[in-house]
Amino acid sequence: MKTYSTLNTIGWQVLICAIVLSVWQWGHDLHTTLPWLVPDLLDPYFISKPSMIWSNFLIQSCLTSKLGVVNGWFNGDFAKCLARNENNLWAATAITLKNTFFGFVTGVVSGFIAGLILGRSDRLSAIFQPFITAVNSIPRIALAPIIVLAFGIGDMSKIVTSWIVVVFLVFFNTFEGARSIDEGFTNAARLLGASEWQITRTVVIPSTMAWVFASLTPAISFALIGVIVGEFIGAERGIGRLIIESEARGEASGMMVAVVVLMLVGVVLSAIIWRLQAYLLRWQRQRSAE
Amino acid sequence: MSALETSEALASHSPADRRVEVKGLSKSFQLARTTIEAVRDVSFDVRRGEFVALLGPSGSGKSTVLNMIASLIRPSGGEILIDGKRVVPGKATPDVGYVFQRDTLFPWRTVGDNIGYGLELAGVPAQQRKERIAECVAQAGLKGFENAYPSALSGGMRQRAALMRTLIVEPQILLMDEPFGALDTHTKIDMHEVLLRIWEREQQTVLFVTHDLGEALTLADRIILFSARPGRIKDMFTVDFARPRDAVKVRETPRYAELFQHIWHSLGEEFVKGRSA
Numbered sequence: 001m002k003t004y005s006t007l008n009t010i011g012w013q014v015l016i017c018a019i020v021l022s023v024w025q026w027g028h029d030l031h032t033t034l035p036w037l038v039p040d041l042l043d044p045y046f047i048s049k050p051s052m053i054w055s056n057f058l059i060q061s062c063l064t065s066k067l068g069v070v071n072g073w074f075n076g077d078f079a080k081c082l083a084r085n086e087n088n089l090w091a092a093t094a095i096t097l098k099n100t101f102f103g104f105v106t107g108v109v110s111g112f113i114a115g116l117i118l119g120r121s122d123r124l125s126a127i128f129q130p131f132i133t134a135v136n137s138i139p140r141i142a143l144a145p146i147i148v149l150a151f152g153i154g155d156m157s158k159i160v161t162s163w164i165v166v167v168f169l170v171f172f173n174t175f176e177g178a179r180s181i182d183e184g185f186t187n188a189a190r191l192l193g194a195s196e197w198q199i200t201r202t203v204v205i206p207s208t209m210a211w212v213f214a215s216l217t218p219a220i221s222f223a224l225i226g227v228i229v230g231e232f233i234g235a236e237r238g239i240g241r242l243i244i245e246s247e248a249r250g251e252a253s254g255m256m257v258a259v260v261v262l263m264l265v266g267v268v269l270s271a272i273i274w275r276l277q278a279y280l281l282r283w284q285r286q287r288s289a290e
Numbered sequence: 291m292s293a294l295e296t297s298e299a300l301a302s303h304s305p306a307d308r309r310v311e312v313k314g315l316s317k318s319f320q321l322a323r324t325t326i327e328a329v330r331d332v333s334f335d336v337r338r339g340e341f342v343a344l345l346g347p348s349g350s351g352k353s354t355v356l357n358m359i360a361s362l363i364r365p366s367g368g369e370i371l372i373d374g375k376r377v378v379p380g381k382a383t384p385d386v387g388y389v390f391q392r393d394t395l396f397p398w399r400t401v402g403d404n405i406g407y408g409l410e411l412a413g414v415p416a417q418q419r420k421e422r423i424a425e426c427v428a429q430a431g432l433k434g435f436e437n438a439y440p441s442a443l444s445g446g447m448r449q450r451a452a453l454m455r456t457l458i459v460e461p462q463i464l465l466m467d468e469p470f471g472a473l474d475t476h477t478k479i480d481m482h483e484v485l486l487r488i489w490e491r492e493q494q495t496v497l498f499v500t501h502d503l504g505e506a507l508t509l510a511d512r513i514i515l516f517s518a519r520p521g522r523i524k525d526m527f528t529v530d531f532a533r534p535r536d537a538v539k540v541r542e543t544p545r546y547a548e549l550f551q552h553i554w555h556s557l558g559e560e561f562v563k564g565r566s567a
């Protein structure tokens with residue numbers, strides 16, 4: 001295979017971004033002047049445009065006032081703006097992140113433990129098999145309204161919604177991983193004197209790790225989706241709430257700001273998972289290099 | 291029984307000398323529709339410090355016998371005693387080490403951590419462990435690879451590491467299932483040298499499964515020949531080359547050629563049967 005320099009690759013990526021953003025920014029104007037050449041796909045009323053999104057971002061994050069004047073840090077304007085709007089972009093992002101984090105962590109831990117236990121026990125997996133299949137057939141996100149009803153519009157309902165979408169994903173992957181452990185490894189460990197618990201710790205968990213990690217990148221996206229849907233249904237704060245508010249005002253740029261922030265959050269969280277995986281599964285990297 | 295069999299060699303050892311006793315062992319595997327009789331009424335003893343090869347064509351139940359001795363498979367009939375104690379299926383017998391046919395090094399552990407695994411399980415302190423690992427690594431000619439993962443090693447190096455992972459806990463009885471079966475001839479003979487030197491020093495009791503007559507002759511004191519399926523003992527041969535042996539030179543002696551000829555014929559019959567079975 002031909003190898004290309006990183007610079008070359010980045011060059012193309014920058015070019016693609018520039019084209020997409022330019023079309024988004026000026027496409028509609030072009031349509032107005034040259035209607036026979038440019039189709040009407042990019043009405044800023046619905047999809048806003050980069051410059052409007054940028055100025056809306058500055059306003060929502062209290063960096064500028066609604067008139068575009070920079071909020072000073074030292075004269076206290078910035079702090080006053082933040083205090084005025086308790087669901088400002090910073091607070092909303094923080095709250096959504098916090099709930100995503102708790103939903104993700106509880107989902108991963110409980111899904112992992114349940115997957116290990118059932119994956120290692122033929123008896124338990126036989127008993128629970130039909131229930132798991134049944135529950136898994138429910139589109140979990142459909143439960144969000146019930147959860148909000150049950151847990152209220154506070155943080156708990158978001159964490160639970162997030163947990164319920166994450167837990168099954170991680171459970172099934174861990175379960176499959178624990179089922180497909182190479183018996184040669186467990187036999188080798190047993191004959192070297194390993195107890196059942198030592199086998200679990202030194203063989204079952206490490207060899208299941210690759211399966212678990214395969215579920216973590218989708219799990220982090222799911223956790224975020226769970227929280228946002230929960231916030232759509234009923235919340236006082238959070239990025240989902242921001243989107244709903246902007247929609248009510250017919251303000252496309254407000255929604256787009258929230259979407260861009262979500263995108264950035266998703267990218268950062270996935271990158272963290274990737275780094276963790278590259279470290280914990282470093283033994284796999286050498287294999288592919290062989 | 292073969293003409294070369296020295297009957298007093300079997301009769302001479304006292305019961306206390308018998309480390310492994312296999313009595314009337316049999317095993318059938320139940321498959322969906324059929325029953326496969328893998329092993330039928332196998333009996334033999336292994337003396338303390340003896341190196342015994344189980345030789346037979348593939349499918350003759352050698353691994354099955356070894357796995358039953360290792361407590362990995364439950365026998366259908368008969369019993370196994372190690373140092374006079376019955377082997378309980380599913381319960382590892384202390385003092386018994388096993389080297390697998392297939393590479394079972396843990397891919398998520400470095401070579402050093404693989405070798406030290408048994409000591410880690412036994413709770414040996416890290417510092418002591420490190421010293422023992424270093425010794426074993428040196429002995430296996432793996433210096434410089436302690437921190438590599440098994441996937442970075444060649445087949446021969448991996449098998450040496452696997453051997454050391456078993457030997458580091460100093461088992462007195464070694465069960466080996468075609469440990470060098472996947473290696474090329476040259477690497478294999480190198481491994482014979484390594485194993486012979488270790489065995490001369492430690493004098494373990496060894497049960498070595500192989501389908502390679504040359505390998506059995508090079509290493510063993512006694513060869514137990516298995517018939518094609520169902521596995522039974524067809525014959526036994528005493529291999530009386532002087533110790534210490536040189537894995538290369540022993541193959542050049544007239545006695546080697548003589549024994550090879552003698553057993554080859556008997557083994558060949560089983561290979562033919564195994565093919566038609």
Ligand SMILES: Nc1ncnc2c1ncn2[C@@H]1O[C@H](COP(=O)(O)OP(=O)(O)O)[C@@H](O)[C@H]1O
Binds near residue numbers: 319353
């Ligand atoms: N787990 C098993 N289930 C069914 N059949 C088996 C199983 N293990 C071994 N066998 C059969 O038993 C016979 C002996 O196998 P094995 O002991 O592996 O022979 P060898 O090691 O001499 O090549 C073979 O025919 C094999 O197909």
Ligand SMILES: [Mg+2]
Binds near residue numbers: 352353354391467468
């Ligand atoms: Mg075999």
